[in-house]
Amino acid sequence: MIELSEVVKEYRAPPWRAAEGRVRALDGISLRVEPGTALGIVGPNGAGKSTLIRILLGYLRPSSGTVRIGGVAPRAYVERHGIGYVPESVAIPPRWTTRGTLEGFAALGDLPDAGARVDATLELLGLTALARRRVGALSKGNLQKLSLAQALLAPRRLLLLDEPLNALDPVWVARLRGVLADWRAADPERIMLVVSHNLNELERAVDRVAVIAGGRVRAVLELRGAGQAEAYRVALDAPDAAARAGVVELFPGAEAAGPDEWVVRAPGAAELSRRVGALLGRGARLRSLVPGGLRLEERVARVLAEPEAEAPR
Structure with missing residues:
Protein backbone atom coordinates (compact mmCIF):
# COMPACT_ATOMS: atom_id res chain seq x y z
CA MET A 1 0.00 0.00 0.00
CA ILE A 2 1.10 3.55 -0.74
CA GLU A 3 -0.01 6.31 1.62
CA LEU A 4 0.72 10.02 1.30
CA SER A 5 -0.60 12.39 3.94
CA GLU A 6 -0.45 16.18 3.54
CA VAL A 7 2.82 15.97 1.63
CA VAL A 8 4.50 19.32 0.95
CA LYS A 9 7.73 19.85 -0.97
CA GLU A 10 9.33 23.28 -1.18
CA TYR A 11 12.44 24.40 -3.03
CA ARG A 12 14.48 27.55 -2.85
CA ALA A 13 13.46 29.67 -5.82
CA PRO A 14 16.03 29.89 -8.64
CA PRO A 15 17.80 33.24 -9.15
CA TRP A 16 15.36 34.42 -11.82
CA ARG A 17 12.49 33.86 -9.35
CA ALA A 18 14.32 35.00 -6.22
CA ALA A 19 11.53 37.41 -5.26
CA GLU A 20 9.26 34.41 -4.60
CA GLY A 21 11.53 33.12 -1.83
CA ARG A 22 10.55 29.44 -1.94
CA VAL A 23 8.65 27.48 -4.58
CA ARG A 24 6.06 24.95 -3.41
CA ALA A 25 6.08 22.02 -5.86
CA LEU A 26 3.72 19.85 -3.79
CA ASP A 27 1.08 21.58 -1.74
CA GLY A 28 -0.46 19.12 0.71
CA ILE A 29 -0.98 15.96 -1.36
CA SER A 30 -2.89 13.13 0.30
CA LEU A 31 -3.36 9.89 -1.61
CA ARG A 32 -3.90 6.22 -0.82
CA VAL A 33 -3.20 3.41 -3.28
CA GLU A 34 -4.35 -0.06 -2.29
CA PRO A 35 -2.59 -3.28 -3.31
CA GLY A 36 -3.79 -4.55 -6.67
CA THR A 37 -4.44 -1.06 -8.02
CA ALA A 38 -3.26 0.48 -11.27
CA LEU A 39 -3.27 4.26 -10.79
CA GLY A 40 -2.73 6.83 -13.51
CA ILE A 41 -1.25 10.22 -12.63
CA VAL A 42 -2.07 13.10 -14.96
CA GLY A 43 -1.84 16.87 -14.93
CA PRO A 44 -0.47 19.85 -16.81
CA ASN A 45 3.24 20.61 -17.08
CA GLY A 46 4.55 21.91 -13.76
CA ALA A 47 1.76 20.22 -11.79
CA GLY A 48 4.19 18.45 -9.43
CA LYS A 49 4.20 14.99 -11.03
CA SER A 50 7.99 14.74 -11.35
CA THR A 51 8.50 15.83 -7.75
CA LEU A 52 5.97 13.25 -6.60
CA ILE A 53 7.81 10.52 -8.51
CA ARG A 54 11.17 11.49 -6.98
CA ILE A 55 9.66 11.35 -3.49
CA LEU A 56 8.13 7.90 -4.12
CA LEU A 57 11.50 6.64 -5.35
CA GLY A 58 13.22 7.99 -2.24
CA TYR A 59 15.31 10.50 -4.20
CA LEU A 60 13.73 13.42 -2.32
CA ARG A 61 12.31 13.85 1.16
CA PRO A 62 9.14 15.89 1.66
CA SER A 63 9.39 19.22 3.44
CA SER A 64 6.45 18.11 5.58
CA GLY A 65 3.84 15.37 5.64
CA THR A 66 4.39 11.62 5.53
CA VAL A 67 4.94 9.07 2.76
CA ARG A 68 4.77 5.32 3.37
CA ILE A 69 5.14 2.43 0.96
CA GLY A 70 4.34 -0.91 2.52
CA GLY A 71 4.39 0.79 5.90
CA VAL A 72 7.91 2.22 5.62
CA ALA A 73 9.57 5.31 4.15
CA PRO A 74 10.26 5.17 0.39
CA ARG A 75 14.04 4.84 0.72
CA ALA A 76 13.66 1.94 3.15
CA TYR A 77 11.17 0.25 0.82
CA VAL A 78 13.50 0.60 -2.17
CA GLU A 79 16.42 -0.85 -0.21
CA ARG A 80 14.38 -3.84 0.99
CA HIS A 81 12.20 -4.62 -2.00
CA GLY A 82 13.13 -2.46 -4.97
CA ILE A 83 10.85 -0.62 -7.39
CA GLY A 84 10.52 -1.26 -11.10
CA TYR A 85 11.01 2.18 -12.64
CA VAL A 86 10.84 3.47 -16.21
CA PRO A 87 12.05 7.09 -16.33
CA GLU A 88 10.74 9.56 -18.86
CA SER A 89 14.24 9.98 -20.31
CA VAL A 90 16.31 6.82 -20.74
CA ALA A 91 19.98 7.17 -19.72
CA ILE A 92 21.96 3.99 -20.40
CA PRO A 93 25.66 4.09 -21.39
CA PRO A 94 25.77 3.83 -25.19
CA ARG A 95 28.64 1.30 -25.24
CA TRP A 96 26.69 -1.26 -23.22
CA THR A 97 24.93 -3.99 -25.14
CA THR A 98 21.23 -4.73 -24.80
CA ARG A 99 21.87 -8.02 -23.04
CA GLY A 100 24.73 -6.59 -20.98
CA THR A 101 22.43 -3.87 -19.69
CA LEU A 102 19.96 -6.40 -18.33
CA GLU A 103 22.76 -8.57 -16.95
CA GLY A 104 24.09 -5.53 -15.11
CA PHE A 105 20.72 -4.77 -13.56
CA ALA A 106 20.30 -8.45 -12.63
CA ALA A 107 23.68 -8.41 -10.87
CA LEU A 108 22.81 -5.22 -8.99
CA GLY A 109 19.59 -6.84 -7.81
CA ASP A 110 21.34 -10.14 -6.98
CA LEU A 111 18.61 -11.96 -8.90
CA PRO A 112 18.51 -15.75 -8.81
CA ASP A 113 18.49 -17.50 -12.20
CA ALA A 114 19.69 -14.24 -13.72
CA GLY A 115 20.51 -15.72 -17.13
CA ALA A 116 17.06 -17.24 -17.54
CA ARG A 117 15.39 -14.03 -16.40
CA VAL A 118 17.39 -11.97 -18.87
CA ASP A 119 16.52 -14.35 -21.72
CA ALA A 120 12.81 -14.31 -20.85
CA THR A 121 12.70 -10.53 -20.53
CA LEU A 122 14.48 -9.99 -23.85
CA GLU A 123 11.89 -12.25 -25.47
CA LEU A 124 9.02 -10.51 -23.67
CA LEU A 125 10.01 -7.10 -25.04
CA GLY A 126 10.99 -8.31 -28.51
CA LEU A 127 14.69 -7.63 -28.00
CA THR A 128 16.22 -11.10 -28.44
CA ALA A 129 17.50 -10.35 -31.94
CA LEU A 130 19.10 -7.16 -30.62
CA ALA A 131 20.76 -8.74 -27.58
CA ARG A 132 24.32 -8.05 -28.79
CA ARG A 133 23.62 -4.61 -30.23
CA ARG A 134 25.09 -1.62 -28.43
CA VAL A 135 22.65 0.72 -26.75
CA GLY A 136 23.90 3.67 -28.79
CA ALA A 137 22.82 1.88 -31.98
CA LEU A 138 19.26 1.19 -30.84
CA SER A 139 16.31 3.09 -32.26
CA LYS A 140 14.34 5.26 -29.85
CA GLY A 141 11.56 2.69 -29.73
CA ASN A 142 13.92 -0.18 -28.93
CA LEU A 143 15.69 1.94 -26.33
CA GLN A 144 12.32 2.49 -24.67
CA LYS A 145 11.65 -1.25 -24.73
CA LEU A 146 15.03 -1.82 -23.06
CA SER A 147 14.04 0.63 -20.34
CA LEU A 148 10.80 -1.30 -19.86
CA ALA A 149 12.75 -4.57 -19.81
CA GLN A 150 15.01 -3.49 -16.94
CA ALA A 151 11.96 -2.42 -14.93
CA LEU A 152 10.23 -5.78 -15.48
CA LEU A 153 13.34 -7.92 -14.99
CA ALA A 154 12.90 -8.51 -11.24
CA PRO A 155 9.63 -9.69 -9.64
CA ARG A 156 8.78 -6.38 -7.97
CA ARG A 157 5.44 -5.54 -6.38
CA LEU A 158 5.60 -1.87 -7.34
CA LEU A 159 6.03 -0.58 -10.88
CA LEU A 160 6.37 3.13 -11.62
CA LEU A 161 6.15 4.12 -15.28
CA ASP A 162 6.85 7.68 -16.42
CA GLU A 163 5.57 8.16 -19.99
CA PRO A 164 6.08 4.45 -20.84
CA LEU A 165 4.75 4.80 -24.41
CA ASN A 166 7.46 7.23 -25.51
CA ALA A 167 8.67 6.36 -29.04
CA LEU A 168 6.72 3.07 -29.22
CA ASP A 169 4.94 2.28 -32.47
CA PRO A 170 1.20 1.40 -32.46
CA VAL A 171 1.90 -2.35 -32.54
CA TRP A 172 4.07 -2.15 -29.44
CA VAL A 173 1.68 0.19 -27.67
CA ALA A 174 -0.93 -2.56 -27.94
CA ARG A 175 1.54 -5.30 -26.99
CA LEU A 176 2.73 -3.36 -23.95
CA ARG A 177 -0.87 -3.15 -22.79
CA GLY A 178 -0.93 -6.94 -22.69
CA VAL A 179 2.49 -7.19 -21.04
CA LEU A 180 1.41 -4.90 -18.21
CA ALA A 181 -1.92 -6.70 -17.79
CA ASP A 182 -0.04 -10.00 -17.45
CA TRP A 183 2.38 -8.41 -14.95
CA ARG A 184 -0.55 -7.36 -12.78
CA ALA A 185 -2.33 -10.69 -13.09
CA ALA A 186 0.75 -12.60 -11.89
CA ASP A 187 0.39 -11.15 -8.37
CA PRO A 188 -2.87 -9.58 -7.09
CA GLU A 189 -0.91 -7.47 -4.60
CA ARG A 190 1.04 -5.58 -7.24
CA ILE A 191 0.67 -1.81 -7.65
CA MET A 192 1.29 0.01 -10.90
CA LEU A 193 1.62 3.80 -11.15
CA VAL A 194 1.59 5.33 -14.63
CA VAL A 195 2.37 8.96 -15.44
CA SER A 196 1.21 9.73 -18.97
CA HIS A 197 -0.15 12.41 -21.26
CA ASN A 198 -1.66 9.74 -23.52
CA LEU A 199 -5.08 9.68 -21.88
CA ASN A 200 -6.66 7.37 -24.45
CA GLU A 201 -4.17 4.58 -23.68
CA LEU A 202 -4.09 5.37 -19.97
CA GLU A 203 -7.85 4.86 -19.81
CA ARG A 204 -7.37 1.30 -21.05
CA ALA A 205 -4.55 0.43 -18.64
CA VAL A 206 -5.51 1.71 -15.17
CA ASP A 207 -8.35 1.51 -12.65
CA ARG A 208 -8.19 5.06 -11.29
CA VAL A 209 -6.63 8.37 -12.26
CA ALA A 210 -5.30 11.05 -9.90
CA VAL A 211 -5.53 14.51 -11.45
CA ILE A 212 -2.76 16.78 -10.11
CA ALA A 213 -2.49 20.53 -10.65
CA GLY A 214 -0.69 23.21 -8.70
CA GLY A 215 0.92 20.59 -6.48
CA ARG A 216 -2.44 19.26 -5.27
CA VAL A 217 -4.66 16.30 -6.03
CA ARG A 218 -7.66 17.91 -7.65
CA ALA A 219 -9.63 14.67 -8.10
CA VAL A 220 -9.32 10.90 -8.18
CA LEU A 221 -11.41 9.52 -11.04
CA GLU A 222 -12.69 5.95 -10.92
CA LEU A 223 -12.47 4.15 -14.26
CA ARG A 224 -13.31 0.58 -13.40
CA GLY A 225 -13.56 -1.79 -10.49
CA ALA A 226 -15.27 -4.89 -9.25
CA GLY A 227 -19.01 -4.44 -9.27
CA GLN A 228 -18.85 -0.93 -10.71
CA ALA A 229 -22.13 0.09 -12.32
Missing part, protein backbone atom coordinates in the same frame (compact mmCIF):
# COMPACT_ATOMS: atom_id res chain seq x y z
CA GLU A 230 -22.45 0.67 -16.05
CA ALA A 231 -22.44 4.25 -17.33
CA TYR A 232 -25.13 5.85 -19.50
CA ARG A 233 -25.72 9.27 -21.01
CA VAL A 234 -29.18 10.62 -20.23
CA ALA A 235 -30.51 13.80 -21.85
CA LEU A 236 -33.73 15.56 -20.83
CA ASP A 237 -35.91 17.86 -22.89
CA ALA A 238 -36.10 21.33 -21.27
CA PRO A 239 -35.96 20.04 -17.68
CA ASP A 240 -37.24 22.18 -14.86
CA ALA A 241 -35.57 22.49 -11.46
CA ALA A 242 -37.41 19.44 -10.09
CA ALA A 243 -36.26 17.26 -12.97
CA ARG A 244 -32.65 18.40 -12.56
CA ALA A 245 -32.81 17.69 -8.85
CA GLY A 246 -34.30 14.29 -9.63
CA VAL A 247 -31.28 13.31 -11.72
CA VAL A 248 -28.91 14.06 -8.86
CA GLU A 249 -31.15 12.35 -6.29
CA LEU A 250 -31.88 9.19 -8.29
CA PHE A 251 -28.37 8.86 -9.73
CA PRO A 252 -25.82 9.80 -7.03
CA GLY A 253 -22.56 10.90 -8.58
CA ALA A 254 -24.19 12.03 -11.84
CA GLU A 255 -21.74 14.06 -13.96
CA ALA A 256 -22.80 16.92 -16.20
CA ALA A 257 -21.98 16.03 -19.82
CA GLY A 258 -23.50 19.01 -21.62
CA PRO A 259 -26.63 21.20 -21.65
CA ASP A 260 -29.39 19.16 -19.99
CA GLU A 261 -27.27 16.00 -20.29
CA TRP A 262 -25.64 13.82 -17.61
CA VAL A 263 -23.55 10.69 -17.27
CA VAL A 264 -25.25 8.41 -14.77
CA ARG A 265 -24.58 4.92 -13.42
CA ALA A 266 -26.92 2.10 -12.49
CA PRO A 267 -26.21 -1.51 -11.42
CA GLY A 268 -28.04 -3.31 -14.21
CA ALA A 269 -30.79 -2.69 -16.75
CA ALA A 270 -33.65 -3.32 -14.33
CA GLU A 271 -32.41 -0.72 -11.84
CA LEU A 272 -31.73 1.73 -14.64
CA SER A 273 -35.30 1.30 -15.89
CA ARG A 274 -36.69 1.80 -12.38
CA ARG A 275 -34.75 5.01 -11.81
CA VAL A 276 -35.57 6.45 -15.23
CA GLY A 277 -39.23 5.62 -14.59
CA ALA A 278 -39.08 7.47 -11.28
CA LEU A 279 -37.52 10.44 -13.07
CA LEU A 280 -40.29 10.50 -15.68
CA GLY A 281 -42.81 10.26 -12.86
CA ARG A 282 -41.54 13.63 -11.65
CA GLY A 283 -42.47 15.23 -14.95
CA ALA A 284 -39.11 14.92 -16.71
CA ARG A 285 -39.16 14.38 -20.47
CA LEU A 286 -36.53 12.00 -21.78
CA ARG A 287 -34.73 13.10 -24.96
CA SER A 288 -32.21 10.26 -25.17
CA LEU A 289 -30.65 7.45 -23.16
CA VAL A 290 -27.55 5.73 -24.54
CA PRO A 291 -24.77 3.58 -23.06
CA GLY A 292 -21.38 5.16 -22.43
CA GLY A 293 -19.82 7.70 -20.10
CA LEU A 294 -17.41 10.58 -20.52
CA ARG A 295 -14.01 9.75 -21.93
CA LEU A 296 -11.07 10.29 -19.58
CA GLU A 297 -9.90 13.27 -21.62
CA GLU A 298 -13.26 14.98 -21.08
CA ARG A 299 -13.30 14.18 -17.37
CA VAL A 300 -9.78 15.48 -16.78
CA ALA A 301 -10.53 18.66 -18.72
CA ARG A 302 -13.62 19.28 -16.57
CA VAL A 303 -11.65 18.79 -13.35
CA LEU A 304 -8.95 21.22 -14.44
CA ALA A 305 -11.55 23.77 -15.56
CA GLU A 306 -13.18 23.88 -12.13
CA PRO A 307 -12.13 26.72 -9.78
CA GLU A 308 -9.44 25.60 -7.39
CA ALA A 309 -10.16 25.98 -3.69
CA GLU A 310 -7.46 27.83 -1.78
CA ALA A 311 -5.56 25.45 0.48
CA PRO A 312 -4.67 26.53 4.01
CA ARG A 313 -1.03 27.48 4.49
